[in-house]
Amino acid sequence: MNHIINKKRLGQELTREELSKSFGGYVDGNIPDYQMSALLMAICLNGMTEREILDLTDLFIQSGEQLDLSIIEGIKVDKHSTGGVGDKTTMVIGPLVASCGVSFIKMSGRGLGHTGGTIDKLESIPDFRADLTPEEMIDQVQKIHLAIADQTADLVPMDKKIYALRSVTGTVESIPLIAVSVMSKKIAGGADKILLDVKFGEGAFMKTKEEAEELAELMKKIGDHYHKEVRTLITDMNTPLGNSIGNSLEVVEAIRILKNEEHNVLTELCIELASNIVSMGKELSLAQARKEVETVLQDGSAYQKFLEFVKAQHGDLARLEISTKKQNIVAHKAGILKAIDAFKMGELSVMLGAGRKTKEDSIDPKVGIMIKKQLNDEIQVGDTLCTLYLGDQEPPEGIEEYFEIE
Ligand code: URA
Numbered sequence: 001m002n003h004i005i006n007k008k009r010l011g012q013e014l015t016r017e018e019l020s021k022s023f024g025g026y027v028d029g030n031i032p033d034y035q036m037s038a039l040l041m042a043i044c045l046n047g048m049t050e051r052e053i054l055d056l057t058d059l060f061i062q063s064g065e066q067l068d069l070s071i072i073e074g075i076k077v078d079k080h081s082t083g084g085v086g087d088k089t090t091m092v093i094g095p096l097v098a099s100c101g102v103s104f105i106k107m108s109g110r111g112l113g114h115t116g117g118t119i120d121k122l123e124s125i126p127d128f129r130a131d132l133t134p135e136e137m138i139d140q141v142q143k144i145h146l147a148i149a150d151q152t153a154d155l156v157p158m159d160k161k162i163y164a165l166r167s168v169t170g171t172v173e174s175i176p177l178i179a180v181s182v183m184s185k186k187i188a189g190g191a192d193k194i195l196l197d198v199k200f201g202e203g204a205f206m207k208t209k210e211e212a213e214e215l216a217e218l219m220k221k222i223g224d225h226y227h228k229e230v231r232t233l234i235t236d237m238n239t240p241l242g243n244s245i246g247n248s249l250e251v252v253e254a255i256r257i258l259k260n261e262e263h264n265v266l267t268e269l270c271i272e273l274a275s276n277i278v279s280m281g282k283e284l285s286l287a288q289a290r291k292e293v294e295t296v297l298q299d300g301s302a303y304q305k306f307l308e309f310v311k312a313q314h315g316d317l318a319r320l321e322i323s324t325k326k327q328n329i330v331a332h333k334a335g336i337l338k339a340i341d342a343f344k345m346g347e348l349s350v351m352l353g354a355g356r357k358t359k360e361d362s363i364d365p366k367v368g369i370m371i372k373k374q375l376n377d378e379i380q381v382g383d384t385l386c387t388l389y390l391g392d393q394e395p396p397e398g399i400e401e402y403f404e405i406e
Contacts, residue, residue, distance in 0.1 A: 001025070001035045008042035016055040023059055026165075027158050033165060040162070040171040048176040050221065056176075057222050060184030063158035067134055067190035069105060072141055076103050077281045078191035079273065080182050082215070083115040085203040085346035086240035089270050090118045090148065091254035095305035096274035098146035099296035100289075102281030105141045107151040107189055111355045111363070112167050114203070114346030116250070119150045120355075124247035124365030128315035146309045156184050168358075173205050175215050183222040193229040193280045197273060201238035203342025209234060231276055235269060239375060240342045242266035246354040246368010246389060248322045255317075258303040264374070271297070323366040323389040329399045331383045337373050339404040345369060348399065353391045364391040379405050 004018045014022075022039055025031040048056070069076050077097070081087050094104050108118035119130045132140070132149040140147040153160070159181050166172045186194045196219055199205075200212035216232035223230030242264065244253045256262045257270060271293055279289035296302045310317055349355055353364035370387045373379060385403045388395050 001031055001039075005035065005038050005042060008039060008046060011046045013049050014052055016059075019052065019056050020059055023056065023158060023162065024063070027063060027161050036162075036165060037169045037171070040166060040169060040174075040177070043177060044171045044174040047174075053176050053180060053218065054222065054225055057180045057184050057187070057225075060156050060158045060180055061188050064156050064188065065134075065152070065154040066188045067155070069138065069190040072103050072105070072138060074101075074103055075193060075281045075283070076105060076191045077193045077195060077277045078106055078186055078189055079104075079195045079197065079277060080186055081197040082178060082182065082199050082212075083205060084199045084237040084241055085115060085342040085349070086242050086245045086250065086266075087116065087199075087237075088118075088121060088242060088244075088250040088254045089197070089266070089273055091121065091251065091306070092257050092270040093274045093277065094146050094148055095258060095302045095309060096270065096293050096296060097277045097281065098144065098309070099301045099305045100274075100278045100282070100292045101145065102278050103141050103145045104147075104277070105137055105189075105191070106148045107155065107185070108148055109151060112163075113172065114343055114350060114355070116245070116247070116346075116349070116355060118148065120363055120365075121247045121250045122148065122313075122315070124251055124320065125310060125315035125317055126319040126321075128310065129313045132313070140312050144305070144308050144312055146305065147313075148309070149313075151185065156188050159184055175206075175211065175218060178205060178215060179218040179222060183219050187222075187226050187228065191228075194223060194231075195273065195276050195280065196230060196232045198232055198234050199237035200234065201236050201342060203240065203346055204237035229280065231280065233273065233276065237342055239340050240345050240371060241269065243371045244368060245345055245349040245371075246352070247363065247365040248320055249368040249370060249389065251320060252322070255303070255306065258297070258306050259300075260297060260303075321366050323364075323391055325390040327388045327390060327395065328384045329386050329388065331379045331381055331385055331403070331405060332400050333405050334379055334381050335405040337375055337377045337379055337403060338406050339375070340371065341402045341404070344402040345371075348395070348402070351393060352388065352395065353393050367391040367393075373403070
């Protein structure tokens with residue numbers, strides 16, 4: 001293993017055998033954390049060639065089961081976001097596209113680091129079952145066109161282990177490693193086509209638009225290799241998405257969008273993503289697909305689909321809880337709201353208990369943050385910038401500084 005680490009440190013290309021020996025050996029328990037961490041850091045610093053990336057994606061896929069969705073009629077489209085703060089789009093998009101008749105079967109992740117995960121959000125609904133077996137997911141999609149569940153342990157186990165190590169060794173922000181991680185899960189998930197929401201900005205893993213574009217290009221190449229159509233949207237994650245951060249709060253916001261009670265940047269992004277999925281799933285132009293999506297949003301059928309989906313997975317929305325212990329954060333200066341630091345807000349939500357500091361931590365679904373002001377709003381001293389919904393953790397000082405007012 002030392003020889004492999006040294007080779008990568010010197011910027012040399014690893015053979016498939018060397019990748020298999022190191023990554024496979026780690027999953028089998030034969031390579032210790034410290035050696036794998038050193039290799040991951042060398043990859044972060046020196047990158048990977050296209051050949052290495054394709055080989056590693058293949059090793060990731062081969063490390064577990066692959067879903068066969070061929071029994072489900074029609075074109076199956078999957079979607080993935082590279083992670084952000086307040087990103088509750090999957091909960092909105094699923095019902096939107098399913099109401100348009102496109103089958104949406106998605107394995108989602110949990111939050112880690114400053115970013116949230118769809119499964120944690122859905123599990124804030126009491127009794128919601130995210131642990132569906134592949135057979136249960138397929139059965140549900142055949143009935144209602146929609147199932148969202150936790151990634152099963154058998155799907156790309158190599159990613160589960162490597163991602164957990166990356167998240168605590170400063171090796172998440174690597175374009176090749178993110179591309180391999182995302183695309184191996186999407187290919188193993190069995191969908192025919194894939195939509196990728198590649199985020200850039202303060203709250204994303206890619207800080208600049210150029211990096212996000214490079215990542216998107218690379219993921220498309222991996223898709224080509226597996227003969228999967230991949231569409232990418234490059235979207236801004238400098239500001240948290242929507243008004244809420246925190247699990248129950250985000251479910252409530254998703255419901256408000258599906259009930260047509262809120263129209264903001266988040267609503268627009270959900271419509272855009274859903275239109276792309278419907279366009280791929282039904283082979284329609286983007287404009288035609290958008291019309292269908294807007295219709296199911298406006299006539300309430302997408303909201304009804306959300307209720308049907310939650311019920312199918314045993315969730316009891318009537319018992320969804322939000323903390324009653326609140327604290328307002330007020331402005332200390334007047335001016336125009338120029339920015340809200342998505343990274344800091346994500347970290348704050350973790351600190352309050354909405355996310356995990358380590359993989360083993362449990363989360364408090366009732367806590368979070370509700371943002372009260374939009375970018376470019378005029379702010380007076382004493383205006384409430386956000387409301388914290390608190391649990392056992394006390395908030396830090398200086399939260400008003402996360403809001404840039406000029
Ligand atoms: N999302 C993933 O699934 N993997 C990564 O490596 C980063 C974001």
